[in-house]
Each structure stands twice: as C-alpha cells, then as structure tokens.
Amino acid sequence: MGWGDLGAFGEPSKETPNLDQMASEGMLFLDFYTASPLCSPSRAALLTGRLPVRNGFYTTNAHARNAYTPQDVVGGIPDSELLLPELLKKAGYINKIIGKWHLGHRPQFHPLKHGFDEWFGSPNCHFGPYDNRALPNIPVYRDWEMIGRYYEDFKIDLKTGEANLTQIYLQEALDFISRQQASQQPFFLYWAIDATHAPVYASKHFLGSSQRGLYGDAVREIDDSIGKILKHLQKLGISENTFVFFTSDNGAALISAPKQGGSNGRFLCGKQTTFEGGMREPAIAWWPGHIPAGGVSHQLGNVMDLFTTSLSLAGLQPPSDRQIDGIDLLPAILQGKLIDRPIFYYRGNEMMAVRVGLYKAHYWTWSNSWEEYSKGIDFCPGQNVSGVTTHTQEEHTTLPLLFHLGRDPGEKYPLSFASDEYQGVMERISVVVQQHKETMVPGEPQLNVCDKAVMNWSPPGCEKLGKCLKPPKSDPKKCFWPH
Amino acid sequence: MGWGDLGAFGEPSKETPNLDQMASEGMLFLDFYTASPLCSPSRAALLTGRLPVRNGFYTTNAHARNAYTPQDVVGGIPDSELLLPELLKKAGYINKIIGKWHLGHRPQFHPLKHGFDEWFGSPNCHFGPYDNRALPNIPVYRDWEMIGRYYEDFKIDLKTGEANLTQIYLQEALDFISRQQASQQPFFLYWAIDATHAPVYASKHFLGSSQRGLYGDAVREIDDSIGKILKHLQKLGISENTFVFFTSDNGAALISAPKQGGSNGRFLCGKQTTFEGGMREPAIAWWPGHIPAGGVSHQLGNVMDLFTTSLSLAGLQPPSDRQIDGIDLLPAILQGKLIDRPIFYYRGNEMMAVRVGLYKAHYWTWSNSWEEYSKGIDFCPGQNVSGVTTHTQEEHTTLPLLFHLGRDPGEKYPLSFASDEYQGVMERISVVVQQHKETMVPGEPQLNVCDKAVMNWSPPGCEKLGKCLKPPKSDPKKCFWPH
Numbered sequence: 001m002g003w004g005d006l007g008a009f010g011e012p013s014k015e016t017p018n019l020d021q022m023a024s025e026g027m028l029f030l031d032f033y034t035a036s037p038l039c040s041p042s043r044a045a046l047l048t049g050r051l052p053v054r055n056g057f058y059t060t061n062a063h064a065r066n067a068y069t070p071q072d073v074v075g076g077i078p079d080s081e082l083l084l085p086e087l088l089k090k091a092g093y094i095n096k097i098i099g100k101w102h103l104g105h106r107p108q109f110h111p112l113k114h115g116f117d118e119w120f121g122s123p124n125c126h127f128g129p130y131d132n133r134a135l136p137n138i139p140v141y142r143d144w145e146m147i148g149r150y151y152e153d154f155k156i157d158l159k160t161g162e163a164n165l166t167q168i169y170l171q172e173a174l175d176f177i178s179r180q181q182a183s184q185q186p187f188f189l190y191w192a193i194d195a196t197h198a199p200v201y202a203s204k205h206f207l208g209s210s211q212r213g214l215y216g217d218a219v220r221e222i223d224d225s226i227g228k229i230l231k232h233l234q235k236l237g238i239s240e241n242t243f244v245f246f247t248s249d250n251g252a253a254l255i256s257a258p259k260q261g262g263s264n265g266r267f268l269c270g271k272q273t274t275f276e277g278g279m280r281e282p283a284i285a286w287w288p289g290h291i292p293a294g295g296v297s298h299q300l301g302n303v304m305d306l307f308t309t310s311l312s313l314a315g316l317q318p319p320s321d322r323q324i325d326g327i328d329l330l331p332a333i334l335q336g337k338l339i340d341r342p343i344f345y346y347r348g349n350e351m352m353a354v355r356v357g358l359y360k361a362h363y364w365t366w367s368n369s370w371e372e373y374s375k376g377i378d379f380c381p382g383q384n385v386s387g388v389t390t391h392t393q394e395e396h397t398t399l400p401l402l403f404h405l406g407r408d409p410g411e412k413y414p415l416s417f418a419s420d421e422y423q424g425v426m427e428r429i430s431v432v433v434q435q436h437k438e439t440m441v442p443g444e445p446q447l448n449v450c451d452k453a454v455m456n457w458s459p460p461g462c463e464k465l466g467k468c469l470k471p472p473k474s475d476p477k478k479c480f481w482p483h
Numbered sequence: 484m485g486w487g488d489l490g491a492f493g494e495p496s497k498e499t500p501n502l503d504q505m506a507s508e509g510m511l512f513l514d515f516y517t518a519s520p521l522c523s524p525s526r527a528a529l530l531t532g533r534l535p536v537r538n539g540f541y542t543t544n545a546h547a548r549n550a551y552t553p554q555d556v557v558g559g560i561p562d563s564e565l566l567l568p569e570l571l572k573k574a575g576y577i578n579k580i581i582g583k584w585h586l587g588h589r590p591q592f593h594p595l596k597h598g599f600d601e602w603f604g605s606p607n608c609h610f611g612p613y614d615n616r617a618l619p620n621i622p623v624y625r626d627w628e629m630i631g632r633y634y635e636d637f638k639i640d641l642k643t644g645e646a647n648l649t650q651i652y653l654q655e656a657l658d659f660i661s662r663q664q665a666s667q668q669p670f671f672l673y674w675a676i677d678a679t680h681a682p683v684y685a686s687k688h689f690l691g692s693s694q695r696g697l698y699g700d701a702v703r704e705i706d707d708s709i710g711k712i713l714k715h716l717q718k719l720g721i722s723e724n725t726f727v728f729f730t731s732d733n734g735a736a737l738i739s740a741p742k743q744g745g746s747n748g749r750f751l752c753g754k755q756t757t758f759e760g761g762m763r764e765p766a767i768a769w770w771p772g773h774i775p776a777g778g779v780s781h782q783l784g785n786v787m788d789l790f791t792t793s794l795s796l797a798g799l800q801p802p803s804d805r806q807i808d809g810i811d812l813l814p815a816i817l818q819g820k821l822i823d824r825p826i827f828y829y830r831g832n833e834m835m836a837v838r839v840g841l842y843k844a845h846y847w848t849w850s851n852s853w854e855e856y857s858k859g860i861d862f863c864p865g866q867n868v869s870g871v872t873t874h875t876q877e878e879h880t881t882l883p884l885l886f887h888l889g890r891d892p893g894e895k896y897p898l899s900f901a902s903d904e905y906q907g908v909m910e911r912i913s914v915v916v917q918q919h920k921e922t923m924v925p926g927e928p929q930l931n932v933c934d935k936a937v938m939n940w941s942p943p944g945c946e947k948l949g950k951c952l953k954p955p956k957s958d959p960k961k962c963f964w965p966h
Contacts, residue, residue: 003495007779010493010748012486012513012892014779024507030495211781211841211889258891265493266749268865296490296497298694358694382751382868382895406694408741409495412865 001196002252003280004265005219011263013211015220018227019246023284026244027295027333032283033302033343033355034250035325037272039125040068040102040447042249042303043192047083047103047114049307049318049326053349055081056443057103064350064364064393065481066272067447069102071124071135071455073479075446076104077114082319084307085115088188091314094118094180098172099192100125104446106454112144119143120172121192123456126150126165127199128158136456136469145461152467156201161214163201169193170225174232181236188310191229195222198256215260230286240289243313245306247283251276254381268411269380269389272483273367274345274352275411276360278379285333292336299332300343300355309333323439342432348481349442356432359425360411361400363433366393368483379483385412402426450479484679485735486763487748488702494746496694498703501710502729506767509727510778510816515766516785516826516838517733518808520755522608523551523585523930525732525786526675530566530586530597532790532801532809536832538564539926540586547833547847547876548964549755550930552585554607554618554938556962558929559587560597565802567790568598571671574797577601577663581655582675583608587929589937595627602626603655604675606939609633609648610682611641619939619952628944635950639684644697646684652676653708657715664719671793674712678705681739698743713769723772726796728789730766734759737864751894752863752872755966756850757828757835758894759843761862768816775819782815783826783838792816806922825915831964832925839915842908843894844883846916849876851966862966868895885909933962 007014008023035045041052048055056078059067069076077083085095096118097111105123112119122138130137130151139146140154148154156163173191180187195201195218202209202217206224210216226246233239252262254270254277264270264277271278283301285291304326308318312328331337345353353362367379370391380389387394388401388411401414402422415422453474462468490497491506518528524535531538539561542550552559560566568578579601580594588606595602605621613620613634622629623637631637639646656674663670678684678701685692685700689707693699709729716722735745737753737760747753747760754761766784768774787809791801795811808827814820828836836845850862853874863872870877871884871894884897885905898905936957945951 004493004749010487012748012750013781013889014511014513028497030497213887213890216889258887258896263749263892265495266487266746267495298496382866382893384867385865404696404741406496406699407696409746410865413741 001219001248001282002262002264002270002277003267003282004263005252006282008284009282010265013216015210015212015216016223018223018230019284022226022230022244022246022286025288025293026284026286026291027297029283029285029297029299029301031298031300032247032281033300034248034279034281035302035304036066036346037250037274037278038066038068039249043102044077045325046249046303046306047085048081049084049304049324050081050322051304051325051344051346053346053440053442054323054325056446058346058348058445059447059479059481060349060445061448061478061481064347064352064366066347066483067479067481069104069124069447070450071105071138072450072452073104073447074106074449074451074454074476076106076109078444078446079108083115084310085188087115087311087316087319088314089115091186091316093186093188093314095188095190096176097121097190097192098169098176100194101192105456107460110144118176121169122150125197126156126194127197132469139456139459139462141459146459146465146467147461148465149467156199158199160207161199161201161217162204162207164203165201166193166195166218166221166225167203170228173229177229177232177236181238186314193222193225196262198253198260200256200260213259215262219262240287242287243310244286245284246286247303248281249303251278251280254379255377257381266410268383268385269367272379274347274362275380275389276405276409279345291333295336297332297336299329299338300341301329301332302326302343305329323441342436344436349445351433351436354429354433354436355405356429358404358406359429360403360405361426361429362388363397363400364393364395365390365401367391372482388412388414400426400429448479449476451476484702484731484765485745485747485753485760486750486765487746488735489765491767492765493748496699498693498695498699499706501706501713502767505709505713505727505729505769508771508776509767509769509774510780512766512768512780512782512784514781514783515730515764516783517731517762517764518785518787519549519829520733520757520761521549521551522732526585527560528808529732529786529789530568531564532567532787532807533564533805534787534808534827534829536829536923536925537806537808539929541829541831541928542930542962542964543832543928544931544961544964547830547835547849549830549966550962550964552587552607552930553933554588554621555933555935556587556930557589557932557934557937557959559589559592561927561929562591566598567793568671570598570794570799570802571797572598574669574799576669576671576797578671578673579659580604580673580675581652581659583677584675588939590943593627601659604652605633608680609639609677610680615952622939622942622945624942629942629948629950630944631948632950639682641682643690644682644684644700645687645690647686648684649676649678649701649704649708650686653711656712660712660715660719664721669797676705676708679745681736681743683739683743696742698745702745723770725770726793727769728767729769730786731764732786734761734763737862738860740864749893751866751868752850755862757830757845758863758872759888759892762828774816778819780815780819782812782821783824784812784815785809785826788812806924825919827919832928834916834919837912837916837919838888839912841887841889842912843886843888844909844912845871846880846883847876847878848873848884850874855965871895871897883909883912931962932959934959
C-alpha cells in the first residue's frame, strides 16, 4: 500500500472512512518510512528493530539489489536475531501473527520458533503462478502445521479477483482479541494481511464497491476490517489499554497499475525504488485516552520504531548487545516531541540515500535496468526526472543529489551543487553518513542462495491432508535479483 | 492554487489547519473544476455562470490557446453578460470584490459597472516586471478610483517575498462583513486574493513559517486569513446565515516550482493544461447548521455552479434568456445528491476534453509547443505520459483518448480502443459532446486584440495622486498567445 492510498492522505476517491476516522481519533504520521522498498526485508526490520543489512535480509549477489523470500530462497531470519514477540514474552504477552510471515519458510524459520505463540497465515506471498510442479502452491498454516494451500483450499479467483481471505484473517483477529481479553492476558497481534499485493483480491461483498477498481475494493475491505477491529477493542472495553499502529511494508507497486496498483500520492516512483514513493508510508497511531485525537506528526518514523516503541509500552528495554535502529516514538506520540534522527534508504547492502530533517541526499540513483524497462517493467510510470530516475546505477557519492522534501516532495529539483544551502546541508549530512558507515556491521546475507529443494513441497501437516509433494534434488544456486 | 495544496487534500506538510477545519465542519468537494486552466476566463465563468467560450473570455487568434487579460488587452466582460452581483442586487444584496478582478481594466469593464457596490483591489495581476514605461505598474482601486500602484504604494519585495497585501485584503473583508452585519444587509463578498500567484508573497509574520518555502508561507497566510474570516462570522452570530465557498481559479502553476509553485497532488500537469492538474481544484463548502459537518462529495462541480447556487440561496432564478452552464449545487450540498452533468475542458474555443461520470475523454491533447518546451517552459515537470502530454497539438476527435479517473486519476493509462468498456463509454460520451457542440453559440471573443494604449497609464484618480502616465499612440494588434 502506498502513502497516497488513504483518504486522510489525499486519495481522490476518499474511500477509507474507518482509517480516516482512526487518524482523526489518533495521530497521523506524514513522514513515516519502511526500512526497505520491498516486503521481506521491511518485515524483518519491523520485527527486529534493525536495518535489513544488519539482520541479514539482503543480498550481495549483485550491486544494490532488492531481495525477498520467494519459495526457493534458502535463508530466513537468523536465530541470533531477537524478535519483538520473543522479547514481549518476557513481559507476559501472548503473541500472534495473522497473515504473511515472509521471514523464511524452512522449519528453523517458523514464527513459533521466533517468539510467536500462534500463527494463522502463509510463509510466502500468495502470488503465483504456482502449479505444484515447478512451484508448489503456498501453504496456509495454523500454528505448527499447514491446513491447506492457496488456490486449492483457500480460493483466490484470478479472473474475478474474489477471495475471502481478508474476512478469514479478520475473524482470526477478532477471535484472538476476544480470547486474550477473556483471559486478561496482554497480547501482541501482528495483523499482516496482503490483500493489496498483486494479484489483488477482495471478498464478494467488496467487489465492485470502489471507484478505484479491484485495488480499491481490496483497500475498502482492509479499511472496513480495521474499523471492525477497533470497534471490537472498544466493545470489549480494552481500547484505552491497547496501542494500535497501521502502516505498510513498502510503497505501492506501480507496475501493477492501473488495475492492481495503488497510489504513492505525489511522491516519485514506487515499490522497489528508494525514491519517496518506494518507502514513505501511510501511518496512523491510535490509543484512545492517551494519544490526543486529531494529532499530526512530522516525526521521521520507521517501521523499525515499532519494535522499540512496543517494548517501551511493555516496560521493556531493547537489547543492549546489538545495534538497534528503531527509536522509541512515545515522546513523539504522547508529547508531540520531534526526535532528530536520520532515515536510511537501502537497496541490498548499498545505502542509496539518506534523509536528515527535510533534506534527502541520494548517493546512488537507480529505478531499474534498461533491459527490464524495455520489457515494460516500469517502477515510475508516467514519471521521468532527468538524472534522477536513472536506468543505470548512477553513483553520486562525491556529489550527492540533494532535495528539499518540503519545497519539493516529488524529488524533481536537485539543489545546485554550488549553492550555500547545498554546501551547508551536505556538511551536516556527511557527518551522519560517515558515522553510520563507520559503525555498520552487516549481518550474514540470508538472501543469496536459492534451491528448488527447499520450497514448500512437504510442510509439516501435509501428510494428514494428503498434500505432500516430492521435492527435487538439492541444487543450490545464487539467487537472481534483477533490480 | 492546486488540488493538492491543502492538508485535507493530502499535502504532505499538512499546514492548513483552518481550511482543514473548514472542511471538517463543512463539505469537501473532491471532483470540483475550474472553467478554464487560466485565471481570467475562469473568473469570468464564475461570475457569469457561463463557459468562457460563451461569455467571450477566449481568443481565436490561434488554435486552442489560453488567453487572459494582461494590461494591453482591449477586451473585457461584455455589457451583455449578467454577473452574479448584478442579479443579487435585485434581492437586496450589497456586493463587494476584494482583490483581483481580471475581467478587463478599461472604464467600461469596471466592477462597479457590473454589479459590485464596492471594490478594493487591482484590475490585473500583480506580477511584473512593470516599469511605468513599457508596462505601467498595476493600480490598486478603492471603488471608482485608484489609490496607488503595486510596487510603489503597495510594496512587494521581490527579493524577500514580503508584502502585506493579504493582511490588507483580510482587514477589508472583516470590515465589510462587520458593516453589513451592523446594517443587517445581506451581502456577497468575492474575496479574490492572489498571494499564491508568482511572484509569491507573504507578510512578515508568515515568511519562513512553512516547510514548503515561500509558496507555503503564502498558503499559510491565506489559511490563517480564512480562519479569521470564519471566526468573524461566528463571532458576529451570522455564520448560520452565511454560505462560504473556498476554491481556486486554476491548477497550481508548476512552471513556478519548486520555489513558487504549488501542488496538484497526484494529478497530471498543471495550470495552462486541460489535464486534471490544470483544472481540478480544492473546494470546500461551509455553512454551519445547514451543511452536515465532515461531508465529502463526489459531485462533479465547477466554479460556474457558484453563480447558480448563489442565486438559488438568494431565492433568485438564473437568467432564462441565455445558456447557463452552472448548476445549482444545493441538492448535492444539503441533501448529498449526485447530479449527473459533464465537465468540459476548453482551451480557447476548442473543447479539448470532457468528463462524464468517472470517465474523461481527450479530443485534443497538448501541453505546450516544442519551441517553448525547449526554452525550459514545462507545464508537466517530471511527468511524461507518451501520447498524452504531447508537445504538438494532437487531434483525437475520431478516437478520443479515454481514461477512468477512479482507477487512473493520473491520466497515465488510456483505455484500449478495442475494449468493450471503451466502446460503451464513448457511445455515451459522444451523445453528450454532440449535444454540447450543436447548441454552442460562442460569444464575441474578447481576448483577440491588444493595444499598449489601453494599459493602466492614467486610471481614474491618478491625477489626485500625481500618478498619471502618458499613454502611447493607439496601435491595436492581434494579441500573441503562445500556449
């Protein structure tokens, strides 16, 4: 989902009454970011509070590539990483993930081995084509075992776009919340739905309900679901005791537009890129009785902050034996403070750009290769900023391209290298970048090796369902990451 | 000002608390348009309820050109046109214009000859360079006589951007409202400020107050002023008896970006073009106790509707002896109804495009000429949609380019000509266009002839101030309209 997909963020159809109301009752974050322009690394960062280059969710197979966890990837979240639910457990929290895990699908990466107590959802994304021959259909798990597969037992009609998955995920959420409230146990619910990921789907009731086509239908269903979750919290009388945060894991995938693509508002490009459209996200914090209603924050935020902020809410300290990139947002949320901190934009292990205050400096620019672009793969459709949305990897490390995101949110007008403003700002930014690079200890890259043998051929539980498939012989290879 | 310039419309700095509050107390129009991508024709349409091609505010000097009223234009609003204040007078209204008139500056076009009772402001725009030799500085009038000139008596510091004009215009508005309330007379106030027109200015208090630079400072000052006007109405106890509408006369001028240009959100291109960015506007209706708070309307609206709607509010009928293009929006505003009506996008006397429902068909496309573009004049900076943002005038009258503005607000993906959707929709649209063209009776074009002798050399009152300048000999020529 992109920054511009909600009514509160200026989507011209304004079809998200529940999220807009959540914003008007809570706090809107206008400068909130993902940790990566792609899903898996972003989710790994959210749960570890650490940049993907630290927690291993990146590749070094080629320069500055986005990588994720398709079925044949061998890696996943390392045991050495401490995930938010592992830490919350110490404070008595019951933790559940509903939806897409995406931190590795081999047995050692199972969410219940990394702090979650319950899981309902899938290890990988629901897109295909899957045929159970070259690529097995993605399994859906309940806790330790699979209970079916997408397209087989959990239908997604690619022709009509109909699927009732969001409804199932919603029911799971409501049930879990009810159970926790009844047992009076504190809980962490990671509601990681994926309805706006292509192939986009919505349940029958929402099909055709949006001006925006199927993508809008999916957004409406998510909006409606979140409204139901918030009302459920209120009905159970625990809303003033429950912190809720809404955001997304990367910008809207403009390659899926116009039928299945969302909106990054007026920002440049989309998913897969380190321009604002790829990484700036809609974000709303909600906690009645604590967060002043109708608040708006310009705090530079990041999904990694949800790690540290959640620990803070639970009265816990973040681990001190490792670098944590997420900061505690509570002073910004509860007292309206502005905490000075940079935002780093990575592709693989390359720091492409950094934001400090209202300024953003690009050290590398790249949309995608000419080769891909010539095949019609366009991460910036209808947009073309000369020397910025480049189709070759352009290095600007000696003279970074500098933008003022207040005057120029669309990254169209680099500041003149000769200007006093450029000189003064780059002096400040250089210190930040130097410090960041000097103290950077990259983790072991997890997304370098692929092997068809590790796919979801025979997930635990498959035998009970008669759904075990025979894996091919192991043949590990370097994964190919085109962009 | 552009569609994307207000917080309520998704401007990422969210610096318009007063207009956002006006929206939350009133009704937000998401699909509201100007009658022209340029100022004068749009303002003439607002006050006459008629398309510029009918009321004469267009040129036929070349094909599909935007024209306005610079100082040397000979034409202006014809006596045969009936302006909103002329009609409101019949219902006892006192009418005042504050700010930019732009409907002609020669004596016969004076606003007090066209229904206004009071005027404080200028006949033309404040931009320059004016030198009192080739181009006289623009006069500022109080009612019948000039009381000074821009840059001389009404300072605009082009270096710092400082000017307290908006404050003067605000004070005029507050005073007028107080007087009308005291005398218990119904009033029509046309508050036609121009602070966001380049060269952009703001008063000292607002300079540097915005994340967005000088343009944002100007927006903040306008926002603050509107907040003060609304509070004034409330303080005087007449807010429930006063209908207020906020909108602009064309999309943001992207050629002035990033320092002095606004935002059209995610829409294509800007001022001067018939893409959405050139003509879709922020629009808010406010009338406490009558308009449901927090309303959002998808009614296709147009500045011309303010003519008909205002008459309706005053209990008057629109003239029946001529074609009126504006519709009465009260059913949309008060009862949430959706009235079926098309939006026409004109450049000169050429209908470039039409919107019917969520579909927009382009019969002609043009941004500007290659010649201008090569000089750096770019109405679509950073945007380039192949075959759409064309630099030659492209005719599509046999196979119009069709867009679905719900799925594709950015006009990036024309529908396939072969699709059923295209065929079905174009059948509907063709009927609308045919009817429109068949019944179109263009007015006498007012913006064809220019003559330096008609400039503001010696406006009435200049002799009292010693500010009369000697006009050159009359030498009428065809005006040159480059785009």
